[in-house]
Amino acid sequence: MDAVTRRRLITLIATLGWAGLSIQLYLIFLARLSVDASLLGGLVSFFSYFTVLTNTLVATVLTCAVTGRESAAQRWFLQPWVSSGIAVSIAVVGLAYSILLRHLWHPQGWQFIADELLHDVMPLLFLGYWWFCVPKGTLRLWHLPLWLIYPLVYFIYALLRGHLLGAYAYPFIDVALLGYAQVFVNAGGILVGFVLIGLLVIGIDRWQSGRS
Numbered sequence: 362m363d364a365v366t367r368r369r370l371i372t373l374i375a376t377l378g379w380a381g382l383s384i385q386l387y388l389i390f391l392a393r394l395s396v397d398a399s400l401l402g403g404l405v406s407f408f409s410y411f412t413v414l415t416n417t418l419v420a421t422v423l424t425c426a427v428t429g430r431e432s433a434a435q436r437w438f439l440q441p442w443v444s445s446g447i448a449v450s451i452a453v454v455g456l457a458y459s460i461l462l463r464h465l466w467h468p469q470g471w472q473f474i475a476d477e478l479l480h481d482v483m484p485l486l487f488l489g490y491w492w493f494c495v496p497k498g499t500l501r502l503w504h505l506p507l508w509l510i511y512p513l514v515y516f517i518y519a520l521l522r523g524h525l526l527g528a529y530a531y532p533f534i535d536v537a538l539l540g541y542a543q544v545f546v547n548a549g550g551i552l553v554g555f556v557l558i559g560l561l562v563i564g565i566d567r568w569q570s571g572r573s
Contacts, residue, residue: 362493371494372427374486378420381478382413384471409522409530411515412458415450416479419487422447426494441499445566446508448491449559453512455484456558457551461533491562498570505559512555516548 362370386407393403407413422444425435437443458480468476516534523529523536532538533547 367494368427371423371490374483374490375420375423375427377478377486378416378423378483381475381483382416382420384475385413385479388472388475409519411450411512411519411530412454412479414515415447415454416483418447419451419483423487423490426490441496441566442504442507444491444495445500445562446504446511446559448488448495449508449555449562450511451484451487452558452562453551453555455480456554462531465532492565492569497566500563500566502563505556505563508559509552509555512552520544 389403389407422438425438529535534544536544
């Protein structure tokens with residue numbers, strides 16, 4: 362694939378990422394307006410989901426990959442270990458949704474489109490971007506604990522927010538319904554998933570580096 366075609370393809374994927382986020386934000390705002398609720402509260406709610414935060418990181422990496430102007434943010438996000446960590450997180454988003462959440466609801470219309478983009482399309486496309494476009498051979502095992510900081514910080518935030526507002530972003534961390542013991546068991550299972558996917562990503566990185 363030549364450089365121009367690759368750039369156009371990455372631009373298309375980035376556009377899909379931002380489109381999915383924009384549709385989801387619009388739907389949240391629309392729902393808030395229908396009950397005369399604060400739009401600021403809707404924005405806070407939007408960024409309280411791990412799916413949204415991770416898809417925002419994905420879209421940011423892709424945008425940086427096709428942005429000609431160099432910046433500190435671009436250099437940061439395009440570091441292989443940073444892009445790889447985001448790849449691990451978006452893989453967990455897709456798998457966790459399919460295993461734990463998909464059966465709980467059946468979105469229609471624009472919500473279905475946003476749901477598919479954020480949980481199915483973007484995880485697959487970003488993993489493809491990681492496979493073909495992110496330089497290989499630099500990942501080490503010590504990158505894994507660094508990648509885990511993000512989901513652990515989110516988990517603490519999600520529990521604190523849920524405790525203060527009485528509403529949890531995901532049913533498997535709903536302390537009011539499940540209790541802390543079950544919530545920590547659920548979180549532990551997801552953390553194991555993070556570790557396994559992280560190890561797989563590091564293994565693939567080394568394999569691809571060896572082949573080249």
